[in-house]
Amino acid sequence: MCGIIGYTGMRDCVPILLEGLKTLEYRGYDSAGITYAKDGVLHSVKAKGRLSILAERLTEPSVEGATSGIGHTRWATHGAPSDKNSHPHSTETLSLVHNGIIENYAQIGDRLSREGYVFLSDTDTERAAALLDFYYKEVKDPKKAIFRLCRDLRGSYAFGILFRSEPNTIYAIRRDSPLIVANTEDGCLISSDIPAILPYTRHYYRLSEGVLAVLSGKEIYFFNEEGESVSQTEEVVSWNVEEAKKGGYHHFMLKEIHEEPEALRKTVEPRIRDGFVDFSHELPDDTFLGSVKRLHIVACGTAMHAGLVGKSLIERYARLPVNVEIASEFRYRDPILEKDDLVVLISQSGETADTLAALRHAKSKGIRTLAIVNVIGSSVAREADDVLYTRAGPEIAVASTKAYSVQCSLLYLLALRLAKLRNTMTDGQIAELSDLLLHNVPELIERTLEQSEIVRRVASTIKDAEHIFYIGRDIDSSLCTEASLKLKEISYIHSEAYASGELKHGTISLVTDDVPVVALATVSKVCEKTVSGIREVKARGAYVVTVTTEALAKQYEIPSDEWLILPNADERILPFSATTVMQLLAYHVSALKGLDVDKPRNLAKSVTVE
Numbered sequence: 001m002c003g004i005i006g007y008t009g010m011r012d013c014v015p016i017l018l019e020g021l022k023t024l025e026y027r028g029y030d031s032a033g034i035t036y037a038k039d040g041v042l043h044s045v046k047a048k049g050r051l052s053i054l055a056e057r058l059t060e061p062s063v064e065g066a067t068s069g070i071g072h073t074r075w076a077t078h079g080a081p082s083d084k085n086s087h088p089h090s091t092e093t094l095s096l097v098h099n100g101i102i103e104n105y106a107q108i109g110d111r112l113s114r115e116g117y118v119f120l121s122d123t124d125t126e127r128a129a130a131l132l133d134f135y136y137k138e139v140k141d142p143k144k145a146i147f148r149l150c151r152d153l154r155g156s157y158a159f160g161i162l163f164r165s166e167p168n169t170i171y172a173i174r175r176d177s178p179l180i181v182a183n184t185e186d187g188c189l190i191s192s193d194i195p196a197i198l199p200y201t202r203h204y205y206r207l208s209e210g211v212l213a214v215l216s217g218k219e220i221y222f223f224n225e226e227g228e229s230v231s232q233t234e235e236v237v238s239w240n241v242e243e244a245k246k247g248g249y250h251h252f253m254l255k256e257i258h259e260e261p262e263a264l265r266k267t268v269e270p271r272i273r274d275g276f277v278d279f280s281h282e283l284p285d286d287t288f289l290g291s292v293k294r295l296h297i298v299a300c301g302t303a304m305h306a307g308l309v310g311k312s313l314i315e316r317y318a319r320l321p322v323n324v325e326i327a328s329e330f331r332y333r334d335p336i337l338e339k340d341d342l343v344v345l346i347s348q349s350g351e352t353a354d355t356l357a358a359l360r361h362a363k364s365k366g367i368r369t370l371a372i373v374n375v376i377g378s379s380v381a382r383e384a385d386d387v388l389y390t391r392a393g394p395e396i397a398v399a400s401t402k403a404y405s406v407q408c409s410l411l412y413l414l415a416l417r418l419a420k421l422r423n424t425m426t427d428g429q430i431a432e433l434s435d436l437l438l439h440n441v442p443e444l445i446e447r448t449l450e451q452s453e454i455v456r457r458v459a460s461t462i463k464d465a466e467h468i469f470y471i472g473r474d475i476d477s478s479l480c481t482e483a484s485l486k487l488k489e490i491s492y493i494h495s496e497a498y499a500s501g502e503l504k505h506g507t508i509s510l511v512t513d514d515v516p517v518v519a520l521a522t523v524s525k526v527c528e529k530t531v532s533g534i535r536e537v538k539a540r541g542a543y544v545v546t547v548t549t550e551a552l553a554k555q556y557e558i559p560s561d562e563w564l565i566l567p568n569a570d571e572r573i574l575p576f577s578a579t580t581v582m583q584l585l586a587y588h589v590s591a592l593k594g595l596d597v598d599k600p601r602n603l604a605k606s607v608t609v610e
């Protein structure tokens with residue numbers, strides 16, 4: 001949550017900072033602010049609301065000629081979005097931006113109030129800035145003061161700091177929140193994420209925890225707590241700035257849904273060799289998978305919903321018991337973990353605080369961990385014992401789409417590899433399914449995408465509903481959980497997902513005249529049962545939209561008011577098509593309502609706080 005950017009060098013910093021904040025807005029966008037140094041003086045400008053409001057307040061010529069500054073785009077944790085709570089937070093000696101949560105901020109505030117500090121905001125960050133100010137006045141050395149501050153803080157942080165005494169030097173340090181630094185031809189940058197530095201360089205350093213970066217404008221120096229110079233590994237971005245742009249689509253979400261065929265190819269192709277799943281590039285010896293007795297899939301939100309699909313697949317094909325856990329619960333509820341268990345963490349960003357904490361919990365219990373992550377080199381990827389990368393490329397829209405689809409495909413591969421190691425399927429069966437994943441799924445999604453206009457028309461029939469239910473059985477019920485989340489997060493329509501047999505145990509009381517019920521029916525063995533569920537809701541006046549194939553609709557005489565017909569395909573890969581249709585449905589509902597599809601209210605792309 002929250003995006004940080006900083007630049008010091010030879011160019012005007014304000015346009016660079018604004019551009020960077022625009023790129024980082026996916027991390028939070030309820031307020032923004034900038035501190036820039038001009039003629040040796042620090043100036044701060046902040047604004048509640050979108051970046052455009054801040055940009056309007058940063059009028060030239062006052063910002064012209066300012067060549068160092070820090071900026072922040074906020075996702076509120078402590079204190080409502082407002083000018084006063086926006087970052088940077090400044091004191092007599094410094095200005096600071098922060099991503100993370102300082103857990104002991106109240107104690108710090110009390111202590112500093114006794115020293116005469118007065119706080120203007122409700123934020124934890126202002127307390128941290130004040131504590132740094134206090135130490136800096138005492139030791140008169142920015143490096144020593146920053147390390148003293150960090151020793152006192154509980155919680156997570158990535159800081160970008162400007163001292164009034166050295167307005168052209170940026171200091172940066174982090175714990176449990178991401179931060180990268182980069183050197184360009186004409187200056188140095190800090191950023192919460194890679195896309196913001198891509199217009200200037202592809203080379204960057206992912207700052208190690210506890211290492212202080214000092215950016216002079218020409219050079220970057222790294223120091224440990226003892227004040228010794230340390231080195232950091234330079235990394236190079238493998239994707240380009242175009243991949244992170246909208247490419248002609250109205251919204252990133254729509255673009256990213258259209259990228260699914262390619263993302264699926266990139267994720268599956270390198271892992272199929274001679275017809276079988278082969279992880280040897282990434283897991284030189286994956287035979288340990290064969291002796292695993294139980295899997296715990298741990299993740300948040302959409303990634304956790306992919307875990308539910310994974311559970312269906314792994315239990316079905318590899319006959320291995322799987323628990324799916326919400327990461328924020330797993331870390332605190334002392335789960336039963338045994339020596340032959342494997343904890344699988346799924347995360348698009350690889351920076352989700354709860355998922356990272358769950359990973360650390362599993363490791364502290366001596367349990368082996370495997371991460372399924374999209375962002376290369378992210379914290380979850382680095383800390384897990386093993387990692388399998390999804391290849392979705394950058395995902396900018398807050399609502400996750402292509403990342404979910406590739407997570408499901410990777411779990412499919414994992415299920416097949418486990419099935420091979422555990423001898424629960426014949427080689428022929430495994431080869432057949434691998435081939436479907438490799439050759440048929442991307443093409444199936446391409447055909448599904450051709451129906452976007454039909455989905456849009458159906459979306460127009462449900463867009464004004466107050467409540468929408470999703471029902472399905474077997475793997476369809478897992479797909480429903482994600483379909484429902486997608487709809488509610490971007491359309492603000494209340495929605496719930498139910499295994500269709502469960503609806504009659506209470507929730508059906510909410511189904512009245514014209515309440516839309518979206519029924520997923522892709523699994524023939526339970527289709528008759530799904531039809532019963534549809535009849536039950538129709539009898540109570542529901543407006544039913546059924547997502548199925550023409551063949552299943554005919555064979556089971558499915559009653560429905562509206563249809564979203566999936567292309568004919570092998571039933572075992574239909575979930576991929578149903579997923580894309582559900583994502584398109586949520587997208588079109590939101591777009592038709594004129595909402596901010598890519599940046600829904602109250603959310604952020606990367607949830608790096610608890």
Ligand code: F6R
Nearest residue numbers: 301302303347348349352399400
């Ligand atoms: C919803 C969504 C979130 C994320 C969740 C975990 O569309 O994107 O529910 O899935 O915050 O994020 P990652 O996968 O980055 O750990």
